[in-house]
Amino acid sequence: MDSPNQDTIKQFRLLMEEVDEPLKNTFWNMHQGYPNETLVRFLKARDWNVGKAHKMLIDCLQWRIQNEIDNILAKPIIPTDLYRAVRDSQLVGLSGYSKEGLPVIAVGVGLSTYDKASVNYYMQSHIQMNEYRDRVILPSATRKHGRHIGTCIKVLDMTGLKLSKLSHIKLVTDISTIDDLNYPEKTDTYYIVNAPYVFSACWKVVKPLLQERTRRKIQVLQGCGRDELLRVMDYASLPHFSRKEGSGSSRHYENGLADNCFSFDHAFHQELYDYINQQAALMESVAPIKEGSFHVNLPEPDPEDANIAKVIESEFHKFENHKGLFKSLSNLRVNGA
Numbered sequence: 001m002d003s004p005n006q007d008t009i010k011q012f013r014l015l016m017e018e019v020d021e022p023l024k025n026t027f028w029n030m031h032q033g034y035p036n037e038t039l040v041r042f043l044k045a046r047d048w049n050v051g052k053a054h055k056m057l058i059d060c061l062q063w064r065i066q067n068e069i070d071n072i073l074a075k076p077i078i079p080t081d082l083y084r085a086v087r088d089s090q091l092v093g094l095s096g097y098s099k100e101g102l103p104v105i106a107v108g109v110g111l112s113t114y115d116k117a118s119v120n121y122y123m124q125s126h127i128q129m130n131e132y133r134d135r136v137i138l139p140s141a142t143r144k145h146g147r148h149i150g151t152c153i154k155v156l157d158m159t160g161l162k163l164s165k166l167s168h169i170k171l172v173t174d175i176s177t178i179d180d181l182n183y184p185e186k187t188d189t190y191y192i193v194n195a196p197y198v199f200s201a202c203w204k205v206v207k208p209l210l211q212e213r214t215r216r217k218i219q220v221l222q223g224c225g226r227d228e229l230l231r232v233m234d235y236a237s238l239p240h241f242s243r244k245e246g247s248g249s250s251r252h253y254e255n256g257l258a259d260n261c262f263s264f265d266h267a268f269h270q271e272l273y274d275y276i277n278q279q280a281a282l283m284e285s286v287a288p289i290k291e292g293s294f295h296v297n298l299p300e301p302d303p304e305d306a307n308i309a310k311v312i313e314s315e316f317h318k319f320e321n322h323k324g325l326f327k328s329l330s331n332l333r334v335n336g337a
Contacts, residue, residue: 008043008050009036009039009040012042013035013036015050015054016035016054016057019061022065023058023061026061026064026070029064029069029070029135030060032135032138037148037150038150039053041184041186042054042056042057042060044184044213045180056181060181063181063182063297067296069127072124072127072128072131072294073128073132074280074282075294076273076276076280080273083125084264085117086116086121086125087263088116088264089112089113089115089116089117090126091106091107091108091112091157091262092107092129092262093105093260093262093263093266093269094106094268095237095239096233096234096236096238098153099232099233099234101141101149102141102149102151102152102188103137103138103141103152104152104154104155104233105133105153105154106154106155106239106262107154107156108157109157109158110157110158110159110161110194111160113168114168115168119171119174120295122175123171123174123175123178123294123296128272129272130179132272132275133152134183134186136275151185151186151187151188152188153187153188153189154187154190154191155193155225155229156190156191156192156193157194158192158194158195159241161196178296187217188217189218190218191219191225191229192219193221193223193224193225193241194223194225194241195220200220203220224242224244225242239261240260243259
């Protein structure tokens with residue numbers, strides 16, 4: 001079932017009407033005026049099983065309360081140099097919008113190093129971008145286009161992907177688990193570009209293991225994917241690494257940092273950082289804000305996802321054994337978010 005059944009949604013809504021007030025409050029922060037659409041996301045993530053979707057949503061709401069997610073946009077990563085270091089090593093940014101109005105999120109999978117701050121800061125930064133997307137970017141796009149826009153497009157750049165980056169596998173897995181369980185079905189399509197041979201070979205093995213719903217979302221494009229991406233977005237919204245064949249780097253582009261959506265100096269990150277500081281100032285006027293990094297409770301990964309990760313690692317071991325390459329796990333674990 002690909003389209004929502006109104007009776008199923010009604011049943012789900014009735015269950016949600018019975019939850020206590022704290023859960024209802026954080027649910028409002030999630031749905032931003034579109035409760036049915038939010039319920040549908042969780043139903044899709046659990047194959048339209050109301051009982052399983054209800055449990056997933058309740059677990060998510062409890063996670064939000066326990067970890068104060070509703071207030072995370074008022075918790076800046078300070079000082080600025082630390083946040084700049086996070087941005088320099090966790091390559092994510094908003095490059096523009098698709099022709100249908102969906103935000104285009106670029107991710108530098110291959111060149112992210114996660115080595116300039118503690119794990120807690122990277123997790124905090126990731127969740128803040130999720131919340132800013134859901135509470136600011138998507139509502140703004142909805143108002144602009146006069147229709148609900150609740151998903152984004154992600155372009156994953158595999159430039160620099162190597163088999164030697166074992167150090168941040170756990171962090172990437174934890175981030176993916178957070179997204180799978182608490183931000184399900186927020187991505188319309190994943191475009192994979194600049195894929196090296198090691199990824200392409202591994203993808204052939206992993207693809208059949210994914211759920212059909214997930215497989216339909218993932219498109220592996222040739223080279224930097226420029227021509228294919230221009231069918232769904234204008235040139236100005238292309239991530240910098242997809243604007244020129246053979247550019248060779250997620251980090252740098254010929255026009256400088258202004259065009260690099262990963263950079264702290266890019267308009268998106270400047271607006272996000274200013275927004276968080278403004279929210280922090282408002283909160284400070286009510287109660288002092290505690291400094292320090294954000295600590296989030298990490299849920300257990302889905303057993304099926306864990307199995308897929310084991311298969312990926314096994315494939316990488318084959319590369320190590322047969323081609324003398326360093327062993328690793330891929331940075332790609334796209335499922336749900």
